[in-house]
Amino acid sequence: MTLSRDLYSQLIALANEAANRSDWATAHRYAADAVRWCREHLERRHPELANALVRLAYAESALENPPVMEVRRRVQWGFAVHLREAVSIRRKTLGKHHPAVAEALLQLATTLYQRRSFAESVQPYREYLTIVRATAGKKHPAVAATLGALAVAHHSQSEPEKAERLYRRALGIWAAYPDHPEAATTFSNYGQLRFARGDFAAAREAFGQALSIRRAALGEAPPAVVSDLLNLAAAARMMRAFRDSARLYREALALQQSMVGVAHPAIADTLHWLGLSLVADGCAEEAMEAMCAAVAVDRQCWNVVDTGSNPTERRQLAYGMIRRSQALVMLVFENFQGRPERVAEAFEALVMRKEITLTLARPTLRSAEPESALAAQAFGVTAGKGRTRPSLCRRSSRPRLRSVGGSRRAHPAVAGTRGSAGA
Numbered sequence: 001m002t003l004s005r006d007l008y009s010q011l012i013a014l015a016n017e018a019a020n021r022s023d024w025a026t027a028h029r030y031a032a033d034a035v036r037w038c039r040e041h042l043e044r045r046h047p048e049l050a051n052a053l054v055r056l057a058y059a060e061s062a063l064e065n066p067p068v069m070e071v072r073r074r075v076q077w078g079f080a081v082h083l084r085e086a087v088s089i090r091r092k093t094l095g096k097h098h099p100a101v102a103e104a105l106l107q108l109a110t111t112l113y114q115r116r117s118f119a120e121s122v123q124p125y126r127e128y129l130t131i132v133r134a135t136a137g138k139k140h141p142a143v144a145a146t147l148g149a150l151a152v153a154h155h156s157q158s159e160p161e162k163a164e165r166l167y168r169r170a171l172g173i174w175a176a177y178p179d180h181p182e183a184a185t186t187f188s189n190y191g192q193l194r195f196a197r198g199d200f201a202a203a204r205e206a207f208g209q210a211l212s213i214r215r216a217a218l219g220e221a222p223p224a225v226v227s228d229l230l231n232l233a234a235a236a237r238m239m240r241a242f243r244d245s246a247r248l249y250r251e252a253l254a255l256q257q258s259m260v261g262v263a264h265p266a267i268a269d270t271l272h273w274l275g276l277s278l279v280a281d282g283c284a285e286e287a288m289e290a291m292c293a294a295v296a297v298d299r300q301c302w303n304v305v306d307t308g309s310n311p312t313e314r315r316q317l318a319y320g321m322i323r324r325s326q327a328l329v330m331l332v333f334e335n336f337q338g339r340p341e342r343v344a345e346a347f348e349a350l351v352m353r354k355e356i357t358l359t360l361a362r363p364t365l366r367s368a369e370p371e372s373a374l375a376a377q378a379f380g381v382t383a384g385k386g387r388t389r390p391s392l393c394r395r396s397s398r399p400r401l402r403s404v405g406g407s408r409r410a411h412p413a414v415a416g417t418r419g420s421a422g423a
Helices: 002-020 024-041 047-062 078-094 099-114 118-136 141-156 160-174 181-196 200-218 223-238 242-260 265-280 284-304 311-335 340-359 371-379 414-421
Strands: 068-071 074-077
Touching: 002 024, 002 047, 024 047, 047 078, 047 099, 068 078, 074 078, 078 099, 099 118, 099 141, 118 141, 141 160, 141 181, 160 181, 181 200, 181 223, 200 223, 223 242, 223 265, 242 265, 265 284, 265 311, 284 311, 284 340, 311 340
Parallel strands: none
Antiparallel strands: 068 074
16 A cells, blocks of 8 residues: 555656646646546545545646536536535535635636636635635635626626626725735726726726736736726727827837737737827827838738647737728828828738738638729728728727736636645
């Protein structure tokens, strides 16, 4: 048994070592072997089996394509099945309010949340919330963070009224912790709810609160600060505060360039929205410079992107490029038709747009389509009917909000959970 136990310890060490270097396939293999060892040598409800299951679930959730399992005629994520078994074992052996039970429930909820299984994440979040309230009190920051995560889950299921109530309860708790970094996540997500419901003033206030908290707690560098700046700029633009919007886009752009350089799709997108704010503020020349810069960045990104890269990412980049090149063409059409150099830039954008559209093999555009028809489509003109496309300044052109940290509305305790699960 001693030699066998040594084998288990080696499997755990190898799994942890692979996880530390982000080799999740290897970590998953060793973690699965450790679970098999536990099932063969330990009792069915042994606490060490629960630990091994948590470790296996952590490795599985980090895989690009996590395995699925069929349980009771229902297909489920493998990591969810393992974590539910771990929760059951820990409840029976340690008690229903033990911190280890709460840890496994939080890992289950946040992992489902990250995989956009919002409906499934609600129940483990509620069970975790019950434990935290019982052990730490109803006004603990973890309660506020979990209420915020539940609000996001309901918002993502098109239940804005439930989300609104949960956000208000969470923000009521955060009022006692005004400088807590995790409060910024709740404010930012609440701002997205208000933005989606058309209450741009409330969204702007919430994004401003999130930005103030993050700057005070984290400084200027974190990507979340850039996300808050972009969201705040979007809300200002929807309120027709175009000068403030342009200022915020410039501020975000400077931070983005310091993080990712100048040739990145995010830079092109920010330049695009900066251009739209400037043209709406009557600064057509500055808008033209920003939009030309956006198209130039797009061209650089497209030239270096690998055709064998992720097809979804490549397609998203292409659609963004088409949208930005069309905006440039419309800007020239509305403001610079008498400027040959500007018309030439618009024509180059048209050519790029056509190349990308053909690359995507969109059925609406054939290679035999005449250039005049392409130009008419890009300029928003139908022969004999005049301009059919909306103006660049029109308020309905709504910018896309940025989620914090790249993964939309991530629960603030995710990072801590991953660290403890992988230990």
